[in-house]
Amino acid sequence: MDTQAAISGEIDGIHRDSDVEETQPRLDFAPYRSSVLRHPTKDLHHADPEGVELVAPVFGHSDVDPLEADLTLQPGGEPIGERIRVVGRVLDGDGRPVRGQLVEVWQANAAGRYIHKRDQHHAPLDPHFTGVGRCLTGDDGSYSFTTIKPGPYPWRNHENAWRPAHIHFSLFGSEFTQRMVTQMYFPGDPLFPLDPILQAVTQQSARDRLVARYDHEVSEHEWLLGLRWDIVLTGTHATWMEPSDGAGDEHA
Amino acid sequence: MEPVMSTPDPQQLVPTAGQTIGPFYGFALPYERGHELVPPGTPGAVRLHGTVLDGAGVPVPDAMLEIRQADPSGNVPAVEGSLRRDGTVFTGWGRCAVDPGGRYSFTTVEPGATDEGSAPFFAVTVFARGLLNRLFTRAYLPGEERLEGDRLLSGLEPERRGTLVASREDDGSLRFDVRLQGEGETVFLAFPRHGR
Numbered sequence: 001m002d003t004q005a006a007i008s009g010e011i012d013g014i015h016r017d018s019d020v021e022e023t024q025p026r027l028d029f030a031p032y033r034s035s036v037l038r039h040p041t042k043d044l045h046h047a048d049p050e051g052v053e054l055v056a057p058v059f060g061h062s063d064v065d066p067l068e069a070d071l072t073l074q075p076g077g078e079p080i081g082e083r084i085r086v087v088g089r090v091l092d093g094d095g096r097p098v099r100g101q102l103v104e105v106w107q108a109n110a111a112g113r114y115i116h117k118r119d120q121h122h123a124p125l126d127p128h129f130t131g132v133g134r135c136l137t138g139d140d141g142s143y144s145f146t147t148i149k150p151g152p153y154p155w156r157n158h159e160n161a162w163r164p165a166h167i168h169f170s171l172f173g174s175e176f177t178q179r180m181v182t183q184m185y186f187p188g189d190p191l192f193p194l195d196p197i198l199q200a201v202t203q204q205s206a207r208d209r210l211v212a213r214y215d216h217e218v219s220e221h222e223w224l225l226g227l228r229w230d231i232v233l234t235g236t237h238a239t240w241m242e243p244s245d246g247a248g249d250e251h252a
Numbered sequence: 253m254e255p256v257m258s259t260p261d262p263q264q265l266v267p268t269a270g271q272t273i274g275p276f277y278g279f280a281l282p283y284e285r286g287h288e289l290v291p292p293g294t295p296g297a298v299r300l301h302g303t304v305l306d307g308a309g310v311p312v313p314d315a316m317l318e319i320r321q322a323d324p325s326g327n328v329p330a331v332e333g334s335l336r337r338d339g340t341v342f343t344g345w346g347r348c349a350v351d352p353g354g355r356y357s358f359t360t361v362e363p364g365a366t367d368e369g370s371a372p373f374f375a376v377t378v379f380a381r382g383l384l385n386r387l388f389t390r391a392y393l394p395g396e397e398r399l400e401g402d403r404l405l406s407g408l409e410p411e412r413r414g415t416l417v418a419s420r421e422d423d424g425s426l427r428f429d430v431r432l433q434g435e436g437e438t439v440f441l442a443f444p445r446h447g448r
């Protein structure tokens with residue numbers, strides 16, 4: 001197995017050759033060993049979106065129960081861990097809120113263990129935590145989840161490899177082309193520079209956008225700590241019009 | 253009436269970076285009947301299925317696919333009800349995690365074309381452990397005259413076009429394999445404004 005020093009050396013080498021235009025992760029990022037056989041070798045083909053690609057699936061109150069946004073609500077008792085609330089807004093690339101759209105999250109428990117059957121980490125399961133949540137964004141694009149802070153966990157990418165604590169997020173926009181899955185990280189984690197998944201995003205500024213910030217306004221007296229993390233999807237393609245009298249339903 | 257064209261907020265925001273779905277989405281994202289856009293046995297129902305393969309030709313056991321499609325007459329549904337399917341509403345969206353053999357299978361209906369001059373297709377997104385960002389592609393219906401003049405397909409090198417066209421199996425189902433890398437690598441798409 002490779003050492004952390006070897007992996008970190010590879011990461012540094014790739015970062016030296018990257019440029020500021022890169023805002024998305026490299027698909028071909030060998031320090032993340034599982035990517036070696038799973039990245040396309042040909043350039044992505046540039047296409048204009050058509051038909052269904054311009055319309056995201058719609059989710060509504062028949063799909064999502066508001067209680068699904070509180071991951072600490074569990075039958076039989078409360079999960080162990082640092083209770084937190086993560087809030088933020090989902091915006092599109094033009095700064096417009098993404099309204100009434102599905103946000104899904106999943107995470108490890110406070111000890112860094114997923115309930116997934118293939119998670120072999122020798123850390124305890126928490127009988128009162130599944131680590132799955134969903135919500136619909138509000139009219140201002142806002143979302144809010146109440147949960148516990150997940151622990152870092154080991155993985156087998158290299159010797160003594162540890163993932164920084166993170167919450168997985170799945171997002172939809174108003175177009176199918178805006179579909180994305182990402183991970184939110186916690187401020188100040190010393191594991192950031194060591195992690196090939198985060199470092200596959202080669203620009204520091206782009207990595208910084210994956211890190212939530214502590215927000216004391218969100219924290220609650222004797223109850224929980226608040227974090228804020230905004231998510232920006234890619235831009236839309238449909239010509240956008242200001243709603244105006246009588247023209248609201250027309251789409252050019 | 254002249255629609256009022258507006259200038260969207262001039263502030264162009266930088267999109268948040270994607271990250272891999274990782275190995276442990278299985279308890280969170282797949283859900284009951286997620287892969288059944290119509291109930292099995294529905295008149296006109298068809299199976300869209302295939303295998304996700306890596307650069308060594310080995311099935312990827314931890315991938316997930318989503319499809320977005322029009323109904324048979326080419327209308328794009330924008331209705332809720334995908335997560336708790338009641339069997340009567342066609343939402344045109346589905347999600348399927350692959351099995352340990354890398355296989356996925358949707359039960360759905362064949363989409364109609366949404367634009368004149370375009371061939372009908374399923375829009376497909378691919379997620380996997382080891383794949384650092386989602387990939388977009390299309391699965392076109394086979395045997396369509398309109399495949400010839402399709403805008404996207406005609407812009408591809410002829411030898412790669414076939415990777416976007418499903419094949420008709422003897423049982424009538426549609427087969428669409430996803431090759432992430434190497435021989436027969438699927439054409440994956442970038443849309444304007446995706447950045448890099």
Ligand SMILES: [Fe+3]
Pocket residue numbers: 108166168274276
């Ligand atoms: Fe994870």
